[in-house]
Amino acid sequence: MHAITRSGWIEVISGSMFSGKTEELLRRLRRSEIADQSVAVYKPAIDDRYGETTIGTHTGREWDAVVVDNEGDGPRDILDHHDGESVVAIDEANFFSNTLVEVAQSLANGGSRVIVSGTDQTFRGEPFEPLPQLMAVAEYVDKLQAICSQCGEPAARNQRLIEGEPAHVDDPTILVGAEESYEARCRDCHTLLTGERPESHRNAAQD
Ligand SMILES: [Zn+2]
The missing domain is CATH 3.40.50.300 (P-loop containing nucleotide triphosphate hydrolases)
Structure with a gap:
């Protein structure tokens, strides 16, 4: 055995x-x-x-x-x-x-x-x-699932906010020590900034 x-x-x-x-x-x-x-x-x-x-x-x-x-x-x-x-x-x-x-x-x-x-x-x-x-x-x-902070539907996404504004698509994935916050959001309410990256994001997100 x-x-x-x-x-x-x-x-x-x-x-x-x-x-x-x-x-x-x-x-x-x-x-x-x-x-x-x-x-x-x-x-x-x-x-x-x-x-x-x-x-x-x-x-x-x-x-x-x-x-x-x-x-x-x-x-x-x-x-x-x-x-x-x-x-x-x-x-x-x-x-x-x-x-x-x-x-x-x-x-x-x-x-x-x-x-x-x-x-x-x-x-x-x-x-x-x-x-x-x-x-x-x-x-x-x-x-x-979380609950979407905007509409109350089930939420699977992470909404990053930098100084209250949606993060830019080109911001780095991991930010350390930046002035940022997060909300749970659904697919519909999740948003990203596109176009030119705001000056405030460049200051907050040194990569
Ligand atoms: Zn939503």
Whole structure:
């Protein structure tokens, strides 16, 4: 008789901003904690909205997280840090390089349940790597809907606003430290500036 070695799997929680992705991630982690499963949580170094060592939601709930370099080979640090936890959660996955895909695969192959949360569309409404690849290789995908801030219909898009104005189509995908805000919007209400890029955007978005 051989011992049965079960592989793990990948779950993706995606959707627009304000769709409750992190809330859903934390809900799943709490269930694991109740079952006494070991849990490790990672988040990208780029996101310091809730401090360096926690993930949180807009409602203020938090979970301890390890901050990982999100660029280039940085996500491999998750493998170095991995200590056999049965559940590995990765929040804000859209800020990670595509290396996250092989990291998630490696963890799942090694027997971990990998839960990845992140938005799947850029502010332009285009696929936001690495989420599309993660969704393709995952066993389970949940795409959550927000509510459109303009019309109240289900919203799947991220409306970026810079100083209250829609972002320009040529603005960079990831802005750090810019005066920007986001709303969830439906396909009809989502807008992008085109034509000449306003001076204010060039100041706010140095790429
Ligand atoms: Zn709408």
